[in-house]
Amino acid sequence: MTNQHASAVRRGRKFDQVLDGARKVFLTDGFEGASVDDIAREAGVSKATLYSYFPDKRLLFMEVAHSECARHATQQLDIPAGSSPRQVLTQVARHILRVILSDVGQKIYRICVAETERFPDLGREFFASGPKVERERFKEYLQAATARGELRIEDFDLAAEQWAALLRMDLFPRMIFNLRDSVTDSEINRVAEGAVDMFLACYGVSQAGDAASDRP
Numbered sequence: 001m002t003n004q005h006a007s008a009v010r011r012g013r014k015f016d017q018v019l020d021g022a023r024k025v026f027l028t029d030g031f032e033g034a035s036v037d038d039i040a041r042e043a044g045v046s047k048a049t050l051y052s053y054f055p056d057k058r059l060l061f062m063e064v065a066h067s068e069c070a071r072h073a074t075q076q077l078d079i080p081a082g083s084s085p086r087q088v089l090t091q092v093a094r095h096i097l098r099v100i101l102s103d104v105g106q107k108i109y110r111i112c113v114a115e116t117e118r119f120p121d122l123g124r125e126f127f128a129s130g131p132k133v134e135r136e137r138f139k140e141y142l143q144a145a146t147a148r149g150e151l152r153i154e155d156f157d158l159a160a161e162q163w164a165a166l167l168r169m170d171l172f173p174r175m176i177f178n179l180r181d182s183v184t185d186s187e188i189n190r191v192a193e194g195a196v197d198m199f200l201a202c203y204g205v206s207q208a209g210d211a212a213s214d215r216p
Helices: 003-008 015-033 036-043 047-053 057-073 085-100 103-115 120-129 131-147 156-167 171-176 185-203
Strands: none
Touching (some): 015 036, 015 047, 015 103, 036 047, 036 057, 057 103, 085 185, 103 171, 156 185, 171 185
16 A cells, blocks of 8 residues: 555544445446445445545545455465475466456456546556565565476566466456456366466476376
8 A cells, every 4th residue: 555545544443334335336336436425325424434534535446446455465375385386376376367357356457447547546556456466476486486496487577477467368358348247167277277388388397296187
């Protein structure tokens, strides 16, 4: 969260109540369609109470987007110790795909993209709260795996960006442009395994435990 954003938001007893009401309204009506009256009504608070926490609607949406990104970023994957790169990458890919293809993930993304020209801080906040956090965590894994001799990577920033792009192939643009309204687990697995195959074709180190038959 940016310092400017944090300093403008006041926390208190009904903070979570206001945030939950705002989340429901924003995800239903979008940023432009969401009114302060509707948010206050959904949250069960007065407009005065809402404004005491958030001086304007933009700050309130930024907090909703931040909390959603932070919630997914802090989820821990149950990956057994000693897992091969293919096992780790496949689980990470499935997790990220389920997040970015979820109804909430799609709606938050669309709203941020639609409003970022009018409110540049919104796009920056969204990126800092979600995609940037995921990339930094992924880079840490890549660096550790490279140090162990499991991967062969020189430019970790580029590798992390390539990984993110691979996961957004096929299903993500179809969902964003409303060509699809849902995806199946088998489709998620197909994209995840394809991303892992391509990533390891570039950065993998040939090991018996990382063969195609090692897929989880």
